[in-house]
Amino acid sequence: MKTNEFSITFLTPPKDKKGDIRDLRDDILDNYGLNSIIATLNDNGYDVDYFNADLLNLSCEQVVKILLYKQKTSLLGISVLENNIEITCKLIHELAKNDYTPKIVVGGFFPTLNYEEIMQECPEIDFCILGEGEISMLELVKSLENNNPIHDIPGLVYRENNEIKVIPQQEINLNQLPAAAKTHMPYLFERGGSAYVVTSRGCYSNCTFCSIKAFYNYIKDKAWRQIEIKKIVDEIEVLATKWEHRIIPIWDDNIISGKSGKTRAYEFIDEIKKRNLHVKFFINCRVDDVDRDLFIKLKEIGLARVGLGIENLVPEHLKFYGKGINVDKIKNAVNILDELEIKSYLTFILFNPFTKFEDIRVNLDFFLNRLEKESGSSFGNLLLPSVSILGLSVGSSILSHPVIKEIAVKKGFHYDYEIIDKEVELFKRLVFYMSTQWWPVYITLVHLEYYIFNPFYEPLAKPVPAETISEYNSIWHDLAKLHLLSYKNILDNLSDNNLNCESILSGFITELNQLIQRLKSFISNNKFDNSFMKIQYYTFKKDNDWVLFDITKTEFFIITELDNKVIQKYNLLDEKQIIDLLLNEYDNSSITASLEKIRTLISNGNLVYSNYQLKEISENQFKRTAQIILKSKY
Numbered sequence: 001m002k003t004n005e006f007s008i009t010f011l012t013p014p015k016d017k018k019g020d021i022r023d024l025r026d027d028i029l030d031n032y033g034l035n036s037i038i039a040t041l042n043d044n045g046y047d048v049d050y051f052n053a054d055l056l057n058l059s060c061e062q063v064v065k066i067l068l069y070k071q072k073t074s075l076l077g078i079s080v081l082e083n084n085i086e087i088t089c090k091l092i093h094e095l096a097k098n099d100y101t102p103k104i105v106v107g108g109f110f111p112t113l114n115y116e117e118i119m120q121e122c123p124e125i126d127f128c129i130l131g132e133g134e135i136s137m138l139e140l141v142k143s144l145e146n147n148n149p150i151h152d153i154p155g156l157v158y159r160e161n162n163e164i165k166v167i168p169q170q171e172i173n174l175n176q177l178p179a180a181a182k183t184h185m186p187y188l189f190e191r192g193g194s195a196y197v198v199t200s201r202g203c204y205s206n207c208t209f210c211s212i213k214a215f216y217n218y219i220k221d222k223a224w225r226q227i228e229i230k231k232i233v234d235e236i237e238v239l240a241t242k243w244e245h246r247i248i249p250i251w252d253d254n255i256i257s258g259k260s261g262k263t264r265a266y267e268f269i270d271e272i273k274k275r276n277l278h279v280k281f282f283i284n285c286r287v288d289d290v291d292r293d294l295f296i297k298l299k300e301i302g303l304a305r306v307g308l309g310i311e312n313l314v315p316e317h318l319k320f321y322g323k324g325i326n327v328d329k330i331k332n333a334v335n336i337l338d339e340l341e342i343k344s345y346l347t348f349i350l351f352n353p354f355t356k357f358e359d360i361r362v363n364l365d366f367f368l369n370r371l372e373k374e375s376g377s378s379f380g381n382l383l384l385p386s387v388s389i390l391g392l393s394v395g396s397s398i399l400s401h402p403v404i405k406e407i408a409v410k411k412g413f414h415y416d417y418e419i420i421d422k423e424v425e426l427f428k429r430l431v432f433y434m435s436t437q438w439w440p441v442y443i444t445l446v447h448l449e450y451y452i453f454n455p456f457y458e459p460l461a462k463p464v465p466a467e468t469i470s471e472y473n474s475i476w477h478d479l480a481k482l483h484l485l486s487y488k489n490i491l492d493n494l495s496d497n498n499l500n501c502e503s504i505l506s507g508f509i510t511e512l513n514q515l516i517q518r519l520k521s522f523i524s525n526n527k528f529d530n531s532f533m534k535i536q537y538y539t540f541k542k543d544n545d546w547v548l549f550d551i552t553k554t555e556f557f558i559i560t561e562l563d564n565k566v567i568q569k570y571n572l573l574d575e576k577q578i579i580d581l582l583l584n585e586y587d588n589s590s591i592t593a594s595l596e597k598i599r600t601l602i603s604n605g606n607l608v609y610s611n612y613q614l615k616e617i618s619e620n621q622f623k624r625t626a627q628i629i630l631k632s633k634y
Contacts, residue, residue: 005074006074006075006141007047007071007074008041008046008047008074008075008141009048009049009075009076009077010034010038010048010050010051010077011052011076012031012054012078012079013060013063013084013087014053014054014060014063014084014087015081015087016084016085016086016087028191028194028450029188029193029194029195029196029249030055030183030184030195030196031052031054031079032180032196032251033107033133034050034077035180035181035182037133037137039178039179039180039181040137040138041138041141042178042181044138046138049073051184051540055187055193056551058538058551060091060094062549062554064095064098065554067095067100068098069542069549069556070542072100074102074145075102075144076103077137078104078105079107080110081108081110082109082110082393082413082414085110092104092124095124101124103127103144104125104126105126105128105137106125106127106128106129107129107130109211109215109395110394110413111129111130112128113211113215113395114395115128115164117413118413119157119159119164126159127156127157129156129157130155130156130157130169130218131155131218132169132172132201133155134177135155135170135172136153139153139154140153140156151165151167154168154169155167155170171218171222175227175231179231179234179235180197180198180235182239182243185243186571186572187538189460189571189572190534190571190572192451192455192456193450193456194245194248194249195239195243195245196250196251197232197235197239197248197250197251198227198250198251199227200224200227200252201225201252201253202222202223203253203257204254204257204258205286205323205324207321208320208397209322209390209392209396209398210393211394224254224257229264229271232268233272233275233277236272236279236281237275237277239279244458244459245457245458246280246456247279247280248281248282249281250282250284252283254284254289255283256285256286256289256294257286257289258289262289262291265294265298266294266297269297269301272301273301278302279302280303281302281304282304282306282345283298283305283306284309285306285307285308286309287308287310287333288325288329288333290306290333290336292340295337295340296340299340304342304343305342305344306337306344307344307345307346307347308334308337308344308346309323310334311323311347311349312349312350313327313330313363313366314359314362314363316354317349317354317355317359320352321349322397334370348363349388349390350363350388350389351388351390351419352419353407353419353420354419354420355424356421356424357421357423357424357427357491360427360487360491361488361491364484364488364491367480367484368485368488371480371481371484389428389432392404392408392414392415392416392417394415403420404417407420426632427491429629430629430630431487431490433625433626433629434486434487434505434508434626437508437617437622438479438482438483438512440615441512441516441519441614442479443613444519444523444613445479448472448531449472452464452531453469453472457572459573468526472522475515475519478515482511482512486504489501489504489507505622505623506619509617509619509622509623516614516615516616516617517616523614534608534609535570535571535607535609536550536552537549537550539559539564539568545558546560546561546563546564547559548564550601550606552606552608552609553606553607555606559597562591562594563594563597563598565582565585566578566594566595566598578595
């Protein structure tokens with residue numbers, strides 16, 4: 001790697017805190033886009049100091065402390081999303097106050113589609129990269145390092161004489177890019193998360209709420225571009241062998257994409273079989289790309305879960321969303337997956353400006369019918385529709401809809417609206433609040449699935465008794481049933497289209513508290529408590545030292561290279577496994593001393609944090625808040 005004074009730091013910021021259910025998450029993934037850029041820079045001799053503050057669950061204040069503690073960098077690159085833009089601007093302002101003033105470049109979907117407003121609102125930002133950033137970032141780094149002009153770098157937005165200048169983008173050959181870097185693997189594994197692969201970019205569809213088409217708009221006549229199958233399977237093989245991945249999410253916008261996509265899927269099947277790889281994988285696709293014969297073959301090589309964007313079961317709403325499908329196609333795709341016993345994850349948009357109570361009933365009936373015939377943790381997807389609200393994303397064509405233009409309200413960088421039917425708007429607010437009550441149960445069940453029952457990381461895999469899995473599935477089922485029936489009961493008790501649900505709310509909390517107690521007993525009886533106790537840390541190198549950042553107490557400690565290796569396995573393996581793993585590099589006494597150092601920190605109250613948040617809910621407090629919502633003004 002290059003050793004001169006030009007240095008590069010990349011950051012994925014924490015998400016903006018909303019103070020509600022949107023702060024909670026069930027996906028634990030790294031930033032593929034930044035890792036792809038890092039790999040390109042690495043291939044050209046540049047080292048990158050990258051940390052994912054969102055994955056590490058750091059606060060804005062902690063990110064600022066870490067950046068100030070590290071050596072000052074020449075270039076700070078920040079991956080900006082719609083859900084972290086405010087906190088990104090805040091931390092940039094805080095860094096500037098502390099005389100931390102590198103060149104700052106931002107990129108991602110949101111800056112690509114909103115670069116002018118972002119650069120106006122945050123004047124400390126020097127550059128924005130539009131679209132795919134691998135080549136643009138490399139050229140920017142070379143130019144800054146050598147003090148060369150930047151005016152011909154494709155896809156670069158920059159400032160000149162108080163004006164914002166834009167250089168047109170150029171298409172990237174995806175097959176010439178290296179595989180994405182694997183930068184945060186220990187942190188992913190210990191949180192029950194996973195690295196993932198991307199086999200294509202773009203989507204041929206025209207969903208009105210989606211900004212994918214706008215993001216890739218500069219690439220003419222190529223809405224969907226593929227990476228060579230051999231190259232993709234090479235990456236999967238590395239994850240399966242070097243990193244011991246058991247389950248690999250494939251995170252394409254739409255992996256199959258019509259006839260050519262199906263042909264390519266069969267090539268993928270052949271290549272996996274040829275290499276005798278035994279992994280499970282997840283994919284996302286459209287309902288009209290679910291083909292029985294193809295999915296039989298995909299299941300044979302490890303397909304375990306399919307994400308389907310069904311969005312709604314009301315034809316008028318499907319048309320409004322621009323889905324290009326009908327209800328029969330949705331049901332056919334879901335039935336195929338059910339019959340093949342492939343888990344489905346159904347993404348859904350229940351609420352939009354035009355939603356009526358009768359529309360909600362139609363959609364709830366669909367999920368209630370599935371509830372009667374399904375079993376197992378596939379019930380997890382049934383819990384999402386209640387909180388699924390149409391977002392108005394920058395770059396989406398839905399913003400040009402005449403009614404949306406009339407009712408949308410700009411709040412900061414974002415658009416918001418209220419449902420036209422005011423009683424439905426109140427219902428939306430109520431179920432949104434109800435969802436905050438059961439969400440900790442949902443998150444706990446997801447944690448158990450990803451960390452215990454079906455872990456991504458091979459060394460964590462352990463046999464689980466059939467009766468334990470049966471009870472776990474039963475809890476999923478009962479949570480889904482409580483969720484769906486509570487909302488249906490509220491609708492069934494409408495009086496002159498007015499919400500009248502005090503007794504239903506009482507029953508909801510009573511049953512939810514019973515379920516919470518049942519889940520707590522399940523965790524205790526099966527001795528799963530320790531899986532929720534994690535040491536919260538981040539390690540990095542400064543000069544010749546390794547530094548441990550204690551996330552729990554916001555403290556820094558100087559550690560050794562051995563300490564770093566031990567601590568990165570501490571959440572994953574027991575002490576004997578750690579010793580056995582490191583004996584090829586270090587002697588037993590050194591490893592034991594390092595383990596003792598970590599135990600001492602923990603005994604002094606450092607590092608340890610429990611993400612086990614199951615607590616009974618106060619019925620009185622819940623009902624008071626619910627009544628405030630129901631009496632709120634439109």
